[in-house]
Amino acid sequence: MVIQKEMIAEHYERLERAPETGEPVVYTFVPGNLTELIRSFGCLPVLPEINALQSGMRGKSRDYIAEAEKHGHSEDVCTYVKCDIGMVLAGNIGPTGTKLPKPDLLLLSYTGCYTFMKWFELLREQYDCPCVFLHVPYQGDGIIEPEHREYMVKQIKELVIPALEKISGRKYDEDALRERLELSVQAEDDLVWVLESAKNTPSPIDAYFGAVYYVGPIFSAFRGTPEGVAYYKALRREVQQRLDAGLGPVAPAGPLNDQKYRLVVEGPPNWTHFREFWQMFADEGAVVVASTYSKVGGTYDFGFRHNPADPLGTMGDYCAGCYTNHNLTNRIDMLCQYLRDYKADGFLINSVKSCNSFSAGQLMILREVEKRTGLPGGFIESDLVDPRYFSAANIKNRLESYLQMVEARRAGGSREARAS
Amino acid sequence: MSITCFVGTDLGSTTTKSIVLDERGDILGRGITNSRSNYERAAQVSRSEAFINARFNLLRREVTAAAGHDVLEHLLRAFRLEQTLAQLKRLHELTLGAAAFDIPGKLAKPAREAVDAIVAAIRDEELARFTEIDPSRRSDFFRDAVGSAWSRLAIELADPDGVTYDMLLGLYDKCIIQVENEPLALGFSDHIGTALLRIGDPADVHTGVQHAVETELAVLGEVGTGYGRQRLPFPKEMIRSEILCHGLGASTMFGGTRTVLDIGGQDTKAIQVDGEGIVTSFQMNDRCAAGCGRYLGYIADEMNLGLHELGPLAQQSTRTVKINSTCTVFAGAELRERLSLGERREDILAGLHRAIMLRAMSLLARSGGVDDEFTFTGGVANNPAAVSALRGLVTENYGDKTLNISPDSIYTGALGAAIFARRSAN
Amino acid sequence: MSRTAIRSEVVEWASGIYEDLEFTAVRQWLEGHPGRKACGYLPVYAPREVIHAAGMLPVGIHGSGNIEIIRGDAFYQSYICHLPRSIVEFAQSGRLDMLSAVLFPSTCDVIRNLSGMWQILFPDMYVRYLDLPQVADPALGAEFWRRELEVVRRELGRVAGVEVTDARLRESIALYNEVRAIIRQLYALRSEKPWQVPTEELYLLMRAGELVGPEAFLEKAREYLTAAQSDDQRVRDRTRVIITGSFCEQPPLGLIKTIERAGCYIVDDDFLAGNRFLTGDVALEGDPTTALAEALVRGAVKTSVLYEPDPAGKRNLMKNRVAAARADGVIFAAASFCDPALLDRPMLRDGAEKAGIPCIAFKFAENSGQFQQFREQAGTFSDSIKLWGDA
Structure with missing residues (x-):
């Protein structure tokens, strides 16, 4: 955790100095990010979603959203976008208090979320800089079609690389990219090991709230960097120690060693009340053993690894494989597999108002997963960074009711088992 | 004699309900009150009301045959009257105090006189209601019953140039909260004696009342539920979500x-x-x-x-x-x-x-x-x-x-909670 | 028959189809064409030429504000727009059972995910999510879209039991070129003489066209156009407005009527925008799939559901549309919770206001039941434009 904080602080400081050091700055999104490629040109990535969620965690999103709404944004739309626009309008001071540099390039990786397109069209109005579009086709039929892969590779080759060459003044260096991809693989292996440690009982990690921290570096600026590799090695050691000692994760108010419920969670967390939300689970003895949110920046646990032998093709596969780029059938399959493989008691959906990519269809997912697994599903509603949509009493009530239902069904089930 | 029982309390946003079950799981008593601003107190009141109702039910089992249904109904109304008078007495004390404090100077004396007059009139109305053969229905909650009378009387007694309507109503509003939230002695044994005297102390119910007072209602388990359930003075494991209680209560009723x-x-x-x-x-x-x-x-x-x-x-x-x-x-x-x-x-x-x-x-x-x-x-x-x-x-x-x-559907959650209490005790 | 009579007959015909929640027109078409099938498509743009070339009836699925929602709401949280609720209600109540295939264009994530729900709810129907080409490079975009169209062409041919030859596809393209031409004429006439073509009528005609096939639509549209050209109506003193933002979930007819009756002539709109998505004719020479792909990539209308490569594009859009339609102002009318329209609005409005164009904005839902607030807003807007315009 300390390592991560330092990494992040250092990155933001470097970003602040970028106007003087001349390091080009590329704004891009988490799902389908081309961090290795960006870094191979000596550019620094900025991820507006991360800034927005950090603003949410630091209690700043309410004002930023109000600022954006004052400028004509509707109450109905994505609060990540409004939080980011509000932050820009308020002087673009980043989450660690340093000023964020203007982008030299907006790299619009259009992966799994319609709003990304609007977001960068909106940001483009604020900055006089080029915007390059990487269209990642959705897995409508649940597979990455070969033509789609080819289309992505062509775009990277013909549009993205020339744009990066132009702002960095460097030529594309495939060997440098390969080296970075090799570093990515190491970190990816360690991350998957950490996430899968939750198959143990008790689980040494919380695979939703805790995993948010674990996926931070690899989903953002640090995939394909030596710092990233070191972070995941250290994380793995730490989790191994907890595993050896039979300890659970550390929730906001203390360790969660006594784990009464093992849950799978679908949907992003709420950021404005992140710790309070997590503690509600911990208070009930509920540990999350698998989550889909921790796969928005890559579904590594289903086997994907960057392949240094095919640098552009592998980036295409990576982009198309991010969680929200999968169709509903795949998402349902994933949840069912998690419930089985992680021996979970049930699953919860946190449905966020902001994100239609996640939320539209979740009530069907709920029904289908219940039907296929026979395990109970629960439904909670909140938002990403708009504190107006976090009703602690309502959420606590639903969560408790859900867990008590799991408990009662467990007791009922064992009674039935005895009777038969 | 001692009866084992189980209590369920459902702390809702507008009303709080309690159910007392006996060891067979039959309903012994029901209680309800308005949730007011103090959930903890609301839970105490509804619980206490459920026990009063339980003791009356015990009494009913024992004496209906000997004394007849009407006597018991009469006694119950007398008991309610005593409860109301006790609360009214406290309201009187508090409003006089408040008048002295809030309305100084020339108006202090007329204000106290107006309060005295309002309380006396309400008292008379309550006594008159008691003697009516078939009084009209109205809210059982002290706040609602007395509040409307207070407001009506305040309009009559108000003097636009002296003690105004707003002053009088202000006194009531300020003090009613305290009356509701104080732990007043309103239980069965507190008032059954005076209630008996009020209906002429009929001999054929004496033993029954004695038994009802002396019977020990031994609570073996208690569960709370409802929106305010976190405020209940119970350990966490004695709290159940209202969804679970509702489901169980409904399935018990039907x-x-x-x-x-x-x-x-x-x-x-x-x-x-x-x-x-x-x-x-x-x-x-x-x-x-x-x-x-x-x-x-x-x-x-x-x-x-x-x-x-x-x-x-x-x-x-x-x-x-x-x-x-x-x-x-x-x-x-x-x-x-x-x-x-x-x-x-x-x-x-x-x-x-x-x-x-x-x-x-x-x-x-x-x-x-x-x-x-x-x-x-x-x-x-x-x-x-x-x-x-x-x-x-x-x-x-x-x-x-x-x-x-069910006509008793308001008690669904409390019933479910009481059944949970009984189940976990067994 | 008099012109007025012809015209009201067409409008009545269209209105009957619009009001009918049972899709009787589609069922009748299927009965009248034994062995043929129907393929639905959601807003905004789907290549109807390909559906038609497979011998299928293209059926526009636009939802409705007039259907009671029970099953539809069971699938959607309160913060999602209304359109998918009524569509799911139609589907779950069996009203869309006559469809053999449904296409879901990449309008937004709600429609995208609805494609996945459809795959699960109706496993026997052919379902395809259509990722429209968003990339700025026309060559890359056209090549991608051509391949997508080839897939749809092959798969719909399979569903219909027909080989979609180049000749068939070209014929369908030619027919839809005629459809586009007459729609352009109708829109041009309305822009020129809006008193001759009330938007309420034009809308009903367009809406009916989504359900009866291009041949029947052309016939009725021609009748209407001829009648409307010469059936002189009284010219009223009204403000010329553009309505924008209603390209997917459709406003209730009452809202369109309300705006016109509040003192506005609608001279341009993006209702049922799929009809005018391709701005020009599709080439009839060469490979027809390539021609369709090129037509989209090089000649699509500017809309919120496609990426805008021109950095000044959003800022200039309303200015250009207002100039083209000689409009006095812009009404932004977006469906509640419509991400594409609502996220675009600040950019479009900013550009319009910087160009000195009066604007108002409101939200509706396809089932909005009260129009008082719209009437007041549109009326005040119109009055204020007249007042300041004269000064």
């Missing part, structure tokens, strides 16, 4: 229950239960209160009607108007527009009831549909137009289902 719909003031719940009353799935409305009881409240205010008048009026409709929004924010606007277009009130109301039930149907569909038997609970279950809209929609979408509605 053994065949598989689906429960509860529409309360603030929220709507659709619950599926198995044969043992265990919840298998549930859905609640989101943070938006569209389609809940509160929405009907707005409509009633907008139409200048009492809440209980809406349903019967809607039933006079001959042609249901299609209403699109069950949003409480737009309710007033849509209503006014419809009226201005010349639609009849009853037709609009029929449309509103249907719109609410459409929302409920969606929630039911989300939770897994409507299975036989189907039990409808909550305040809205008392509304005949809502019930008939629901019945129609269920038949249209799920075919013929048995629809259960």
